[in-house]
Amino acid sequence: xxxxxxxxxxxxxxxxxxLLMGRVERGKVQQHxxxxxxxxxxxxxxxLLFSTASARGAIDAPTLYAYVEAADALxxxxxSLVALLASAYEWGMSIEGRLPAGVYxxxxxxxxxxxxxxxxxxxxxxxxxxxxxxxxxxxxxVAHSRxxxxxxxxxxxxxxxxxxxxxxxxxxxxAILATGTxxxxxxxxxxxxxxxxxxxxxxxxxxxxIGFFPLHSWxxxxxxxxxxxxxxxxxxxxxxxxxxxxxxxxxxxYTPYAPxxxxxxxxxxxxxxxxxxxxxxxxxxxxxxxxxxxxSDYGYLLLLLGVALREPVHLPAWRMYLINSALMxxxxxxxxxxxxxxxxxxxxxxxxxxxVALCFVICALSSLGLPPLSGFYAKLLLYKAVYGFxxxxxxxxxxxxxxxxxxxLSLIPLALLVRTFHDLLAESVExxxxxxxxxxxxxxxxxxxxxAGAALLLGMWPQLLLPG
Amino acid sequence: xxxxxxxSAVIGLSEAAYCYVERGTAELxxxxxxxxxxxxxxxxxxxxxxxxxxxxxxxxxxxxAVSLALLCLYAYVALYPPPELGKMALHMVSAxxxxxxxxxxxxxxxxLIGINMASSSLHPLLTEAPALFSFLSSxxxxxxxxxxxxxxxxxxxxxxxxxxxxxxxxxx
Numbered sequence: 001x002x003x004x005x006x007x008x009x010x011x012x013x014x015x016x017x018x019l020l021m022g023r024v025e026r027g028k029v030q031q032h033x034x035x036x037x038x039x040x041x042x043x044x045x046x047x048l049l050f051s052t053a054s055a056r057g058a059i060d061a062p063t064l065y066a067y068v069e070a071a072d073a074l075x076x077x078x079x080s081l082v083a084l085l086a087s088a089y090e091w092g093m094s095i096e097g098r099l100p101a102g103v104y105x106x107x108x109x110x111x112x113x114x115x116x117x118x119x120x121x122x123x124x125x126x127x128x129x130x131x132x133x134x135x136x137x138x139x140x141x142v143a144h145s146r147x148x149x150x151x152x153x154x155x156x157x158x159x160x161x162x163x164x165x166x167x168x169x170x171x172x173x174x175a176i177l178a179t180g181t182x183x184x185x186x187x188x189x190x191x192x193x194x195x196x197x198x199x200x201x202x203x204x205x206x207x208x209x210i211g212f213f214p215l216h217s218w219x220x221x222x223x224x225x226x227x228x229x230x231x232x233x234x235x236x237x238x239x240x241x242x243x244x245x246x247x248x249x250x251x252x253x254y255t256p257y258a259p260x261x262x263x264x265x266x267x268x269x270x271x272x273x274x275x276x277x278x279x280x281x282x283x284x285x286x287x288x289x290x291x292x293x294x295x296s297d298y299g300y301l302l303l304l305l306g307v308a309l310r311e312p313v314h315l316p317a318w319r320m321y322l323i324n325s326a327l328m329x330x331x332x333x334x335x336x337x338x339x340x341x342x343x344x345x346x347x348x349x350x351x352x353x354x355x356v357a358l359c360f361v362i363c364a365l366s367s368l369g370l371p372p373l374s375g376f377y378a379k380l381l382l383y384k385a386v387y388g389f390x391x392x393x394x395x396x397x398x399x400x401x402x403x404x405x406x407x408x409l410s411l412i413p414l415a416l417l418v419r420t421f422h423d424l425l426a427e428s429v430e431x432x433x434x435x436x437x438x439x440x441x442x443x444x445x446x447x448x449x450x451x452a453g454a455a456l457l458l459g460m461w462p463q464l465l466l467p468g
Numbered sequence: 469x470x471x472x473x474x475x476s477a478v479i480g481l482s483e484a485a486y487c488y489v490e491r492g493t494a495e496l497x498x499x500x501x502x503x504x505x506x507x508x509x510x511x512x513x514x515x516x517x518x519x520x521x522x523x524x525x526x527x528x529x530x531x532x533a534v535s536l537a538l539l540c541l542y543a544y545v546a547l548y549p550p551p552e553l554g555k556m557a558l559h560m561v562s563a564x565x566x567x568x569x570x571x572x573x574x575x576x577x578x579x580l581i582g583i584n585m586a587s588s589s590l591h592p593l594l595t596e597a598p599a600l601f602s603f604l605s606s607x608x609x610x611x612x613x614x615x616x617x618x619x620x621x622x623x624x625x626x627x628x629x630x631x632x633x634x635x636x637x638x639x640x
Binding site: 098125126128129130132133135136137139140143148150151152154155158159162163165166169170172173174176177182 | 556560563567579587590591593594596598601605607608611614615616618620622623626635
């Protein structure tokens with residue numbers, strides 16, 4: 001339990017320190033040190049949590065309304081890792097935003113705290129509170145951008161996600177009234193109809209927060225208006241939100257309505273994949289293209305979650321896909337963010353630009369599931385699970401047809417991402433007088449190189465993402 | 469903000485009366501009607517001050533859908549009441565009405581107030597959760613409000629207006 005407390009305290013205490021430092025000291029360097037220090041501490045604490053949870057099997061902390069299995073601890077490690085990459089990237093980008101440096105660093109670390117807590121929480125009301133807090137922090141981070149459209153986008157994001165939080169609240173209240181407890185680990189003993197209604201509220205609420213089809217309307221604009229650091233950081237948030245969705249759905253899997261929820265998730269997943277790919281194809285702007293690509297990736301996660309709800313044996317594959325997609329998207333967004341900040345891109349040496357383009361293509365191919373990268377195993381397990389499930393439910397023809405259609409659809413993003421890679425390499429930008437110093441170039445390259453390295457490493461040892 | 473505070477106070481007092489009546493005499497309809505009137509009167513007042521034309525001009529589909537879904541849920545609960553959901557019906561209709569205001573308003577401050585009113589209407593449902601959650605929930609709501617104010621003030625500085633439609637033209 002001490003490891004869990006440490007894991008939650010590290011980002012929270014760092015957040016408070018950066019807020020206090022912002023009031024007395026206005027230096028940006030100190031804020032970067034606190035930001036990266038907080039992220040490093042969180043990563044170390046999460047590694048400790050992972051080793052303890054692996055050794056003991058699970059950590060139960062009823063006073064903190066938390067329960068951590070080794071797989072949850074691995075997700076905490078992934079969240080902390082993405083946050084650390086985002087903090088290093090922030091140091092490299094060093095772009096002024098609307099918020100004071102101390103407040104920004106504090107919000108950044110608060111998002112990390114909320115995400116970590118959400119991964120380990122076992123109580124529906126606690127999850128609602130964390131969702132509400134996470135929304136507040138995320139909206140403020142979107143509004144931080146100097147982009148002219150940022151306040152308008154942030155306000156829309158606030159309204160949509162606030163309504164989604166109301167849905168989660170309604171769901172949590174229904175779950176309590178129905179079962180007499182808000183603990184999501186306990187199978188419901190009574191009132192299964194009400195629990196099914198609560199589950200619908202959870203899917204609507206968290207669906208709008210995550211941004212899968214048809215609740216995605218804020219996603220492309222938020223990607224486009226936010227700073228690239230915030231976009232990278234949001235990849236950590238997605239891990240937490242998807243795990244929260246799974247936890248809130250789990251009690252419903254014990255009810256007679258489980259097949260209906262599986263069907264709903266599979267339909268939502270397939271719609272997201274199709275919608276995301278088709279709209280990504282028509283995008284001219286890189287970040288909007290990435291937004292639609294991300295929506296399609298949510299589709300794959302929903303598809304597998306639907307299957308795993310009925311057949312829990314596929315849950316490790318779902319978790320693997322979740323972590324891999326977050327890491328690869330963080331890598332791709334970091335590459336595109338650097339390229340889009342034209343003065344930054346122009347100040348990079350040609351060698352550094354080539355390195356960024358290479359990292360982008362490795363992350364993209366891994367995300368698409370090409371061997372021998374990490375995404376290959378994630379996609380392979382996904383197809384295996386979906387095929388096996390459909391074979392039992394709908395027969396050989398339907399199962400084969402769906403897998404073939406999904407494989408054919410994957411050609412659309414392949415074409416898009418290869419085109420983007422070409423643009424990154426071929427784009428001519430006037431060299432600026434002063435090139436970026438070595439430390440800032442190194443900081444900018446950390447997230448893409450780390451994500452590409454993870455794709456290669458986890459491709460060789462995929463079992464690292466399958467604890468237990 | 470005064471209206472919002474008044475709304476919350478009314479809901480809180482009605483909740484207290486609800487609990488009292490439930491345990492004591494069976495005068496529930498009085499508490500119910502007072503909460504219903506307050507929930508409808510306050511948004512109606514705000515809608516009136518917002519200008520009747522705005523209702524037709526701007527009704528975003530998603531907000532209306534959420535509001536209507538809540539009302540449908542209310543109708544379902546009222547017609548076929550599962551015993552556990554009986555006490556939720558009132559809260560749901562109380563939350564749905566401010567959400568219609570959110571859907572129709574062009575003023576971001578009113579939208580923020582509407583969301584707060586809807587949230588305040590649903591929060592009493594958590595009375596059976598541990599007391600710590602009430603504190604944490606209030607804190608997170610406070611944070612969301614502070615962020616709302618920050619975003620609205622940023623938008624006002626950036627666009628020079630508090631009319632939501634005029635913000636959209638700045639979208640890149």
